[in-house]
Structure formats: structure tokens, C-alpha cells
Amino acid sequence: MTAVGILEPGARNTATGPASSFERVWRIVRLHYANRLNSVIAPLNIALLIFLVFWIVQALVVYATGQNVQSGQGNVPGLIYFLPYQIVFAVQATNLTFAYALGLSSTRRDFSLGTWLMFLIQSAGFSFIFTAMSYLEEWTTGWGVHAQIFHTPLYGTGGLGLRLLTFFSFVVFMQCVGSVFGAVFVRWHAVGLYVLGGAMVLVLLGSIALITFNQWWMSVGAWFVAVGPAGFAAWLLLPAALFAVIGHLALRRATPKS
Amino acid sequence: MTTATPAIETRGLTKRFGAMTALDDVTVTIPAGSITGLLGRNGAGKTTLMHVLTGQDFPSEGEARVFGQRPAENASVLQHIAFIKESQKYPDDFKPKHVLTSAPWFFENWDADFAAQLVDDFRLPLNRRIKKLSRGQLSAVGVIVGLASRAPLTFFDEPYLGLDAVARQIFYDRLLTDYAKFPRTVVLSTHLIDEVANLLEHVVVIDQGRVILDSPAEELRGRAASVIGPRAEVDAFLARGRVETLHREELGGTASVLVDGIDDVVRADALNSGLQLTPVTLQQLIVRRTGGVLNDAAAPAAEAAALRGRRTAGARR
Numbered sequence: 001m002t003a004v005g006i007l008e009p010g011a012r013n014t015a016t017g018p019a020s021s022f023e024r025v026w027r028i029v030r031l032h033y034a035n036r037l038n039s040v041i042a043p044l045n046i047a048l049l050i051f052l053v054f055w056i057v058q059a060l061v062v063y064a065t066g067q068n069v070q071s072g073q074g075n076v077p078g079l080i081y082f083l084p085y086q087i088v089f090a091v092q093a094t095n096l097t098f099a100y101a102l103g104l105s106s107t108r109r110d111f112s113l114g115t116w117l118m119f120l121i122q123s124a125g126f127s128f129i130f131t132a133m134s135y136l137e138e139w140t141t142g143w144g145v146h147a148q149i150f151h152t153p154l155y156g157t158g159g160l161g162l163r164l165l166t167f168f169s170f171v172v173f174m175q176c177v178g179s180v181f182g183a184v185f186v187r188w189h190a191v192g193l194y195v196l197g198g199a200m201v202l203v204l205l206g207s208i209a210l211i212t213f214n215q216w217w218m219s220v221g222a223w224f225v226a227v228g229p230a231g232f233a234a235w236l237l238l239p240a241a242l243f244a245v246i247g248h249l250a251l252r253r254a255t256p257k258s
Numbered sequence: 259m260t261t262a263t264p265a266i267e268t269r270g271l272t273k274r275f276g277a278m279t280a281l282d283d284v285t286v287t288i289p290a291g292s293i294t295g296l297l298g299r300n301g302a303g304k305t306t307l308m309h310v311l312t313g314q315d316f317p318s319e320g321e322a323r324v325f326g327q328r329p330a331e332n333a334s335v336l337q338h339i340a341f342i343k344e345s346q347k348y349p350d351d352f353k354p355k356h357v358l359t360s361a362p363w364f365f366e367n368w369d370a371d372f373a374a375q376l377v378d379d380f381r382l383p384l385n386r387r388i389k390k391l392s393r394g395q396l397s398a399v400g401v402i403v404g405l406a407s408r409a410p411l412t413f414f415d416e417p418y419l420g421l422d423a424v425a426r427q428i429f430y431d432r433l434l435t436d437y438a439k440f441p442r443t444v445v446l447s448t449h450l451i452d453e454v455a456n457l458l459e460h461v462v463v464i465d466q467g468r469v470i471l472d473s474p475a476e477e478l479r480g481r482a483a484s485v486i487g488p489r490a491e492v493d494a495f496l497a498r499g500r501v502e503t504l505h506r507e508e509l510g511g512t513a514s515v516l517v518d519g520i521d522d523v524v525r526a527d528a529l530n531s532g533l534q535l536t537p538v539t540l541q542q543l544i545v546r547r548t549g550g551v552l553n554d555a556a557a558p559a560a561e562a563a564a565l566r567g568r569r570t571a572g573a574r575r
Contacts, residue, residue, distance in 0.1 A: 018337055018366065027363040034360040037351045092350055099347035102314055104364040105336040105409075255315045256347060 024106070028114020029121065031101060032093055039089065039122065046085050047129075051149055054078035058147035078149035079130060083174045090178025093118070094247065095186055099256035112248040119175045119244070127167035134163055154229045162230050169233040169240070176243035183250035186257065263326045265290040265411055265443040266311060270320035273306050273467075280306040282467035283320065288445065288460060290325075293437065295458040295475070296447040299548055303467040304447045305343065308413050311445075312341040324411065340365060340409035342400040344416040348388045354399050355384040365407035372436070373406035379428045393420030401429050405436060411443045418448075426450070430457060451541035461540070465548040475540070482518045482543040487533035489513040495531050500524045504546035516546055 019027070033039055093115060101111045134150035142148060155162045184192040211217055227235060266288035273281040281303045288294045296304050309315035310322050313329040313336050322328065327335045348357065358377070362368035377384065380398035388396065397418050404412050418426050434457060437444065448454055461478055463471035471478065482504070485492055492513040496503060501517035501524055508514070516538060528535050 018334070021333070024333055024337070027360075030363060031349075031360050035349060035352050035356045038349070096347055096349045100349055100352075103341060103343070103346045104361060105312065105339045105341060106364065107313070107331045107333050107336060109331060110333060253316065255309065 021110075024110045025113045025117060028101060028106060028111055029118045031104075032097060032115065032118040038092060039118075043082070043085055043089065043126070044129075047079070047082050047126075050078050050081050051133075054149045055143050055145065055147050058142070059145045062145050077152045078147075079152070082126075083170060086171055086174035087178035087181065090119070090175040091182040091185070094179045094182025094251070098182075098186055098251065098254070102256050108248075108251050108254070112244075112251060115179065116244055119172055119179070123168045123172035123175065126171050127164050130167045131160065131163040154232065156229070158229060162233070165230060166233045169236040173236050173240040173243075176240040176247070179247035180243045180250070183247040183254065187250045187254040189257070263290065264288060265292075265325060266445070267323045267326075268307075268311075268321065271307075271310065271317055271322050272319040273303075273310060273315065274318045279467050281310070281317075281464075284464070284467070284469050285320075286462050286469055286472050288443070288462065290443050291441050292459040293433075293444045293446065293457055294460040294462060295451070295454060296445055296462050296464070297451055297544055298447075298464040300449075302464045302548070304464060305345075305415055306467075307464065308341065308343070308415050308445070308447065312336070312339050312413060314341070337364070337366070338410040340404050340407040340412045342404035342412070342414050342417050344397070344400070344419050346400055352388050353385055354382055354388065354391070354395075357388075357399055357403065358384070361403045361407060365409055367408035367410075367440075369406050369408060372408075373402055376402040376405060376432065379432065380425055394418075394422060394425065395420075397421050398425065405429075405432055408436070408440050408442065412445070414444070414446045414448075416447055416449070418450075426453065430454070433457070451544055452539055455540040458540075463544055463547060470547055471544070478540060478543060479537070481520050482516065482538050483520050484514050484516050484536045484538055485528055485533050486512065486514045486536065487531070491531050491533055495528060495533055498527065500527065504543070516542065518543070518547075 097115075098108075098111055101114075102108070130150055137143060137147070137150045152166060155166045158166075181193065181196065184196045188195070211220060224232060264287045266286070268287075269285050271281055271284040272279065284303075284307060296307065298304050306315065310317050311324055311329060313331060316330055324335050325338065329335050329339070354377075358373055362370065376382075376398075380395075380402065382395055382398045382402065383391070386395075388399070391399070397420050401414070401417050401421075404414055404417065418429060421429065430453070433444070446454060446457070455475070458475040461471060461473060461475050462469060485495060485501075487495075489508065489511050492515055496515065496517075501519040503515055504518055505516040506513065520535070525535060
């Protein structure tokens, strides 16, 4: 390889040699965590805020009604409001960190691989935290006020594995969706986002129309029942992977904006 | 030695954005182990050329090779390149300290002590958000990364927008000292041609996407000069057709003509005709080569007027 030759000028004795392919991917992961404000601190704060709001509201409900029972909020777990931020986070990671990574002479391929790895780590981390919180919620009878913040109707009273999988799937799905928006923005700018947004609405409405006109809703319902909560969470990983790949395809010819 | 493979080689490199041709059939060779000035006006294509050479963008036609290989998506080449650009984007809420933590992961020759020294030199606040930095401080971030990375090939694209004269001098000094200790290839694009003229060993000038000069700096310095003398004598000298006129000024009966293509014969000819030859700066040569010529009709009169204005102002004082 000519790489040996070009190392010579400017090389120092302490140089560790060129980075291996895993190192090249791993440093992208580290880059995403170089400043933990967006990747760790902000999402945890959001989770905390959601927790406090739901806990206080539920406490008020219990106090006002005098009923020490679960109110209607159980149908939508408070944590669902955590998910949109994961889209925002992924958009930022794919937009600005992409420009910075390429500025540091990274390839687009390494950037995508590193970002996917970061998504997995990120989702696993949140999954552990939220699963732990869901057990705490159970043991404290909904934080003392019958609040349902970390329980979703999806896993109900399901076991450890199901909870871990559910949280993981939803977070990683959101991040992969966000990465498509981020990548499309980098590649085609605002126009791309309009087209993508429009296309997504059309695809969604089209699917609903297709299902409605063909009277497939029964089958759809049957499918949900058949796969069960664990099956659904697992199936969610498929579109997530698809979105991740679409994001990479958009980035493949993208140029950092100036 | 690695001089066998040039650091950069392009052949017929063309880059189009829609109807706009940013690079038009660019063929240049930049030798390894040199400091090259990539000069030209705003929008001439300097940044586009560097974008293509660093794999940030893709050529429309032709070929770009860096250390003998295509740079786009080629990790084995890219990891030896540092590209410092004026418009570099950083992740949200990044501070200079985050940059100085993360950049070393990407450059194997990174020298942390050198980086720390540069932070002191440029008085860069490490703990302030990048969005809140002044233009000069933002430039300092890039300059520090570019120098401390000691990448075998370092591009500086307008690296010192907003840097004051002292900071720019520090940059030149540090660059030269470190370059002497750790030879590498540096490509520097700038508008401050006079300031960097003494640094440059090779000069590439592009204008409207085309290469109009590509030669060792030493060669350029000798080949252009101002010929000054009585108008008739100057005209007779020019009529012999040995040189190319780039710019002409007249004041009374005296003409001063900036010409390109000076050699020993021309020099002797001018001196024998009683004409004065004064050297011109690299900047003057490039200014006249990249647009000054277009204004030929209007420029002499305007400049003569300006000259007269300056004189009267001086007399009043």
C-alpha cells in the first residue's frame, strides 16, 4: 500500500499507526458522545421532566378526586413524550456531527456505521433505565399515586425481556426515523424535507386507504394479536433498519453544507 | 523520499452545480513536501477544488488523486488529510475543549502539547460555546486543529477570517517552524497574498474555475515587473512584443506598465531603452491576472485620478 509511503512526512515516533476499520467507526461513536449535553444530559432531563409532570398531575388527580385509583392516563404512558426528542437528537447527530466528522476526514461509510452503533448503544442505555424505572413504578404502586409513566399498554405486566425489547425498539425506531430526516436535510436541504414529509404523509394515508378499501382492518388487528407485544416490538426493528439504510443512502453522496 | 508521488494530481477535473461550472478542466500537480498557495478571487473555485480533493464532494468529470489515490470515501487516503475550512460546522453546543478532545482521535500525529501552546498563543477560551465565539476565535479553533494535527496533507481554506494581525503572524510563525521540524504538504488558500507570499513555495491561481497559473513561487516572483519611463519609450518597448501587458497607468508623459514574461533578454532591452524595471509583488501580479485586466478601459483613468488625489492630500499636509 502507498499508505506506508505517505505516512513518512510529518510522522512522529509516538504515532500509533493508521486506525483500523473498527477504530475508524468507534471514534465516530466517541464523537457523538464528545459533548454529552445532547446525547445524554438533555434526554435524561426530558425523561425527568416528563416524570415530574405526570407524577404531579396524577397526585393532583388523586388529591382532587379523593380516589386512590388509576386515572385515565394509563392508556398513554407518559414516556411516549420522550420519543419525539429522539427524532430531534438523531436529526442533529446526522446533520451537524456529519459535517464535523467529514471535516475530520472521516468517510461517509464510517460515519453511518458509527452513528448506527451509537443508536444501538443509546437505545440499549435508555432501555435499561426505563425498564428499571418500570419495576420501581410497580414496587412503589405508581410512585405512591398510581401513576403510569413507565408502563405501556404494549407490555402491560410483561416480563424483563419484553420490557427491555419494547423500550429498545421504540427508541431505536425513532432514532432511525430521525436519521432519515437529518440525512435528507444534509443532502437536499429544506426542499428535501418538504418532499420527504409529503411523501411520508402520502404513504401513511395511502396505506390506511388501502387497508380500509380492502377491508383489511380485521386482518391487521388479527396480526397484532398474533405477533403479540414482543412480536410487534421485534417487527418494529425491521422498518428501523430500513430507515437507517435509507439515511445512509442519502448521506452517501451528501456534501456538508457551507 | 516520497517525492515520486505528488501530493495532489488532478486531470481534467470538472465540477458542475446545475448550470454553474465551478471547476473547469482543472489539471494541476502539487508536489509533496511543499507549502502551496491556492489563490484566486471569491467564487473562483478554490473551496470547491479543496472539497473534491478532501472527498467532501465528488467530481463531475476528470480525476482527482491524492497521494496517488482517489480521495472520495477512501479512508486510507483521507486519514492523512486535515481540511480546515472557514465554514466548518460543529455539533450543537460544542465548545473548543470538545474539539480539542475529539480531533486527536482522527489524526494519528496529533501533538497535544503543541495544541495547548497554540491555545495560549491565540488566547482561545476553551470553555465557551462555539456559537458564542468571535469570528477570529472561531478561526483560531480551525488553525489550532490544522497545525496540531500534523497531517501529511493539510488544507487551510481561508483559515484566518477575523484573526488580527498579531494572530496571523503567530499562525505564519508557528506554521513555518513546525513545517521545518515536521515536513508535510500544506495547501493554503487566502486573499492576503502579500502576507503569505514569502511562505509559499508553489503557487496555483484559479479564476472562474480555470487554472491560470501553476508554478513554483520563485519563478513567478521574477517574471513580472513594472516598466516605467517616458510614454513613447515604453510603447516602443511593448511594441517589440516580448512581454504581455497586464496593466497600464499613465501620468503626464510617464507610463508605468505591469508586464508578465520578463527574462534576461527583456531585462537588457528595457535597460538599454532607458526604462526603469521595478519588481512587483505576487499580489499585484495575481490581481492583474485575475480581473484587473478586464477593467483595462476604466482602470487607468480612475487610478490616475486616485493617484492625483493622494498627491494633493499629501501636499496639503
